[in-house]
Amino acid sequence: MKGRIELELHEANQLFNSMDPSPFVDKDLDGDAEEFIVNWAQEYSHGEPLTLTIHLEHMPAQDPTALMSEAVHNFFAYRANLNRLEFRRLMAQGQTSLMVGLAFLAGCLAIRNLLLGNVVSPWAGLAREGLTIVGWVAMWRPVQIYLHDWWPLWRRGRTLSKLSTMPVEVVQKIPDHGPTGKPPAHTP
Numbered sequence: 001m002k003g004r005i006e007l008e009l010h011e012a013n014q015l016f017n018s019m020d021p022s023p024f025v026d027k028d029l030d031g032d033a034e035e036f037i038v039n040w041a042q043e044y045s046h047g048e049p050l051t052l053t054i055h056l057e058h059m060p061a062q063d064p065t066a067l068m069s070e071a072v073h074n075f076f077a078y079r080a081n082l083n084r085l086e087f088r089r090l091m092a093q094g095q096t097s098l099m100v101g102l103a104f105l106a107g108c109l110a111i112r113n114l115l116l117g118n119v120v121s122p123w124a125g126l127a128r129e130g131l132t133i134v135g136w137v138a139m140w141r142p143v144q145i146y147l148h149d150w151w152p153l154w155r156r157g158r159t160l161s162k163l164s165t166m167p168v169e170v171v172q173k174i175p176d177h178g179p180t181g182k183p184p185a186h187t188p
Helices: 031-043 065-116 122-137 140-163
Strands: 003-009 050-056 168-172
Touching: 003 031, 031 140, 050 140, 065 122, 065 140, 065 168
Parallel strands: 003 050, 050 168
Antiparallel strands: none
């Protein structure tokens, strides 16, 4: 079964950030629309194909499907690219942190063994344990990056890449006439 993301709008411009002066196909999506689409996409499994259906209450005279599809694809491709850059930066930071942490840990263990290795006293024992702990604390950040921080970023990147190629449909919203089947009475 295909994952379907459905978005109801009054008009096409609601999909886009009104502050962005870019041409229509290069505009940023509205923050709420982006969050809505990404959150719904993450509800489906990665292997499941997605389709975005935009229901417009006020359909323009010319079919906006091609333009809105291109705009959505451009936006999510741009976001996926930014995500890849952020992921690379995180991995580079992890590598640097790992090298610094390992050097610091090695230094702490070397000092512990060279200066305090054979000394028997309560203070020497405390200093040995303190240097060991401080050395391992220096490894906290690389461990944090490589065990926890990378995968949410990687998962979001997969989702953004998927959204950059999903089919986009734009359809006329059918008015809701309620349980009676008649349009609601117009009141002045």
